[in-house]
Amino acid sequence: MKFITFVHKGKEQIGVLSLDESKVLKISKILGHERYEDMNQFIEEATELDLDIIAQVRINEKDLGTPVEEIRYLAPIVKPKHDIICVGVNYESHLKESTLALQADLSSQKSPVYFSKRTTRILGHEEAVKGFFEIDEELDYEVEVAVIIGKRGINIPKDQVEDYIFGYSIFNDVSSRTLQKGHLQWYKGKSLDTHSVLGPVILHRSALPLPLKLKVESRVNGEVRQSSSTELFLHDIATIVSDFSRGITLEPGDIIATGTPSGVGMGFDPPRFMKKGDVVECEVEKIGILKSSIVE
Incomplete structure (x- = not known):
């Protein structure tokens, strides 16, 4: 459903x-x-x-x-109860391109990398993303699978994670790269207004048993930029949910963005950031296509 x-x-x-x-x-x-x-x-x-x-x-x-x-x-969830929980560099290919683009050594990190994304209102399918180009000209896209938590839990065992999931959606983790690189933490560069896009649906977990095996793709103006599979996660969903819940309570409606593959704008040489008028499509197999336009 x-x-x-x-x-x-x-x-x-x-x-x-x-x-x-x-x-x-x-x-x-x-x-x-x-x-x-x-x-x-x-x-x-x-x-x-x-x-x-x-x-x-x-x-x-x-x-x-x-x-x-x-x-x-x-957005299926317009106003989340909490900030969005994000997993960084969860594909080997994106870890490598991020190490170069952000000039940070991320290769030694063995546990999941977490950061949060402030969100007062999440955008939905075909809503316009504001570029804030006067603040940061390096506007980037990131297609991700989003996990929607279905019930309250803490210290969730890996073999019980599926019971705590309501479903899955598509998330575009829109990112301001200059801000991201200019601050020690990524929070500011990830959290500008309209820079969280979710949808178009939440697919109930009954349609997608774990482990997920889904094609993930993004396109800018029809050109494929990212193309990968959730089978290439460094940390699968059961690991992420179980690990994050150790000592931290997850609640119904919490959103966990599970990371993006390589092919983001900052990974190209020269970089290929989004600009006014661009249309970005984020597609995840079986879930759908999440479409956004970029405005000033």
């Missing part, structure tokens, strides 16, 4: 895509109540019975729903 947050007739709602993905079915209409105000609440409070009902309606009520052409996508 692919869950979305969307706007229809001026109202923000949550829904699920039909089997052919041509329509969106409103969760409130399927369940007969409006108890779930947003995706955060739905992830935290929805019961297995709720999910079963939604799944059955998608199969049996093929004529229900609103055509996707009539809606506007938002």
Whole structure:
């Protein structure tokens, strides 16, 4: 099941895509109540019975729903409860290009590298990313698989991680490289407004058993820049979630971005950063395509 947050007739709602993905079915209409105000609440409070009902309606009520052409996508989680948890250099190829571009020796790091990304509002599919070129001209893209936590947990064993996941989405970790290189920590360079893009859907975990084996790709103006597979993770999702949760509580709706492969703009010689008017597409097999345009 692919869950979305969307706007229809001026109202923000949550829904699920039909089997052919041509329509969106409103969760409130399927369940007969409006108890779930947003995706955060739905992830935290929805019961297995709720999910079963939604799944059955998608199969049996093929004529229900609103055509996707009539809606506007938002990020599945518009306002996260906490900053986004990010995993750095989680592909060998990106580790090598980052070592050169950032002039930092990252090769000796054996444990997952974590940083956070301040986000007051996450952008969704086809929303415009503000470049802030007056602050930093080195605007970069990073396609990543995002893990959406489904229930509260701490010290989660690796063999139980799947039980704590609600689903998966696509994340574009838009990055301001001059700021990133100019500060000892990456937080500032990763956290400018509009520089977190998520969507277009959250694919429920039942469709993607661990370990993930998904093709990951990004394109700028139709040109392929990144192309890899989650099979090349240095640290797989079970390891990441289990390791991060040691002594730290994860909560429903928490977002973990699992790292990007090589091919980011700073990795080219000369670098190929984004500029006004560019269109970037982030694609993850089975989840979909997340599209953004760059504005000043």
